[in-house]
Amino acid sequence: MDPSSLNDLHQASRLNDPDASRSVAEPVISISGLDKVYAGGFHALKAVDLSIRRGEIFALLGPNGAGKTTLISVVCGLVNPSGGEVRVDGFDNVRDYRQARALIGLVPQELTNEAFETVWNTVSFSRGLFGKSPDPAHIERVLKSLALWDKRNNRLITLSGGMKRRVLIAKALSHEPRILFLDEPTAGVDVELRRDMWDVVRQLRDSGVTIILTTHYIEEAEEMADRIGVINGGQIVLVEEKAALMRKLGSKQLTLHLHAPLAEVPVALADYDLQLAADGSELIYTYDGTRDGDEGSSITALLGDLDAAGIAFKDLHTRQSSLEDIFVDLVKERT
Amino acid sequence: MNLFPVRAIYAAEMARTRRTLLQSIVSPVISTSLYFVVFGAAIGSRISEIEGVSYGAFIVPGLIMLMLLTQSVSNASFGIFFPKFSGSIYELLSAPISHVEIVIGYVGAAATKSIVLGLIILATAGFFVPLEIAHPLWMLTFLVLTAVTFSLLGFIIGIWADGFDKLQLVPLLVITPLTFLGGSFYSIDMLPPIWQTLTLFNPVLYLVSGFRWSFYGISDVSLMASVTMILVFLALCLAVIAWMFRTGYRLKP
Incomplete structure (x- = not known):
């Protein structure tokens, strides 16, 4: 992707942002008491309250059917809410739908495109649809930033899946939105393209665009998000700064590969709550990684007690729990 | 009203027509043209003039109306159905665009295409039969009103349909039979009295009759009845579309 084009694009976005001076602390999206019951009776959202900060990357995680897409769809106007309120930069998304929707760009989960249109036409169409006057220079910048310029005259049906996803992003950026929803943006794309997209998302965030993404790839949230929300069963289970969440819920494990297998954990080591694994040839010590400094002293004590008990080890390694572990634990806990 | 979204939809639909x-x-x-050959030449040679108009010329308004109705319904229904089918309707529903603007974009494009088609057929007819248009303004009025009204009907069908089969259902099973039985190829005076009475319940009769009046000054029903019927149908279609958007029927869950 062309970073210089993306920078130009960001510059243009900033210049066109009438709200650039607004407080960063002010939520750009406020969702309160949002409820959605589908015609079949499925209660997809249950009194959801959520605030999205201006300029952040917010990752919404949740298992299949948790309500991620429904939540995005209600905010973007694709699904009628059953109750509650959504405000986008202060505008009610139902009553003031023109102002609210004009601020939002949406990249849907499915690769939905007019198959026989050209890249240029479909991106230009999106800009017009969102009420903006034609601006070929902006469309050119968007296409160049997403490495689509060479494909501008190609019909969408001839593009690869990854290219089609880029086109969806280009369509969403065509009207210079201040808020971008990415619903599973890298589903089914290769690793290289995924990393390219992460770069694009970060650069958009740097230009002041607020990004809300749903993903199944925990790695994606871990890599990019400033804050993380977990939704399960239609309810927001947790919203936390990513770093704080990792600190709060993260645990560390020390695995010792023993010289000689043990039949059981010696009584002298009972205080450490050790686990035996790999037929007694590994000792696993799980400890709290959030209290800086504490872990060092407890490991020193453990190693000393092991030595005293005559237990020798040939190797060791440590591992910090990933966001995926935290997410799985959270969802398991609440179900 | 923001004209940019209307223009975008209209231009995209017209581009689809060009493709x-x-x-x-x-x-x-x-x-x-085949209708002219079969009805005009083959059958027309066996039918004398109808109210002073040669049979070939007599069927021109009916033929135009037949194409106008079926094409208006087909264009408009496909225009809104395809984004639903492909999923790209998400963009339309998430755009800062009013329902009125959406309808003007899609229905405007479908009606434009039908009107152009009607005029092309009219020109084509000129190669087969001598044509006269007694009331050109009324002819254009009927052409536009009918194209818009049936494009609105097509838009309704496009939203209602959840598969390609349903998309074809109404044009094939309702519009075409009603047009054939609505005096497109004959005057209802040629029918037995009971059929004449029954035909009066066919709304297409009023459209064909009014349209034919604008050409030759002859009609099966009064001009006012024709105008009233098309305006009532127009209002009905607008009401249904307003209800569909208000409730999100088959558009928004």
Whole structure:
């Protein structure tokens, strides 16, 4: 992707942002008491309250059917809410739908495109649809930033899946939105393209665009998000700064590969709550990684007690729990 | 009203017409020409003039109306159905655009295409029979009103349909039979009295009759009855579309 084009694009976005001076602390999206019951009776959202900060990357995680897409769809106007309120930069998304929707760009989960249109036409169409006057220079910048310029005259049906996803992003950026929803943006794309997209998302965030993404790839949230929300069963289970969440819920494990297998954990080591694994040839010590400094002293004590008990080890390694572990634990806990 | 979204939809729909020019324009023209050959030449030679108009010329308004109705419904229904089918309707529903603007974009494009088609068929007819248009303004009024009204009906069908089969259902099973039985190819005076009475319940009769009046000054029902009928149908279609958007029927869950 062309970073210089993306920078130009960001510059243009900033210049066109009438709200650039607004407080960063002010939520750009406020969702309160949002409820959605589908015609079949499925209660997809249950009194959801959520605030999205201006300029952040917010990752919404949740298992299949948790309500991620429904939540995005209600905010973007694709699904009628059953109750509650959504405000986008202060505008009610139902009553003031023109102002609210004009601020939002949406990249849907499915690769939905007019198959026989050209890249240029479909991106230009999106800009017009969102009420903006034609601006070929902006469309050119968007296409160049997403490495689509060479494909501008190609019909969408001839593009690869990854290219089609880029086109969806280009369509969403065509009207210079201040808020971008990415619903599973890298589903089914290769690793290289995924990393390219992460770069694009970060650069958009740097230009002041607020990004809300749903993903199944925990790695994606871990890599990019400033804050993380977990939704399960239609309810927001947790919203936390990513770093704080990792600190709060993260645990560390020390695995010792023993010289000689043990039949059981010696009584002298009972205080450490050790686990035996790999037929007694590994000792696993799980400890709290959030209290800086504490872990060092407890490991020193453990190693000393092991030595005293005559237990020798040939190797060791440590591992910090990933966001995926935290997410799985959270969802398991609440179900 | 923001004209940019209307223009975007309209231009995209017209571009689709250009991409499918053969299907959009050439095919109906060929079909109409075949009607002239079969009805005008083969049958027309056996039927004397109807109220002073040669049979070939008599069927011109009916033929145009047949194409106008079927093409208006087909264009408009496909226009809104395809984004639903492909999923790209998400963009329409998430855009800062009013329901009125959406309807003007899609229905405007469908009606434009039908009107152009109607005029092409009219020109084609000129090669087969001598044509006269007694009331050109009324002719254009009927042409536009009918194209818009049936494009609105097509838009309704496009939203209602959840598969390609349903998309074809109404044009094939309702519009075409009603047009054939609505005096397109005959005057209802030629029918037995009971059929004349029954035909009066066919709304298409009023459209064909009014349209034919604008050409030759002859009609099966009064001009006012024709105008009233098309305006009532127009209002009905607008009401249904307003209800569909208000409730999100088959658009928004």
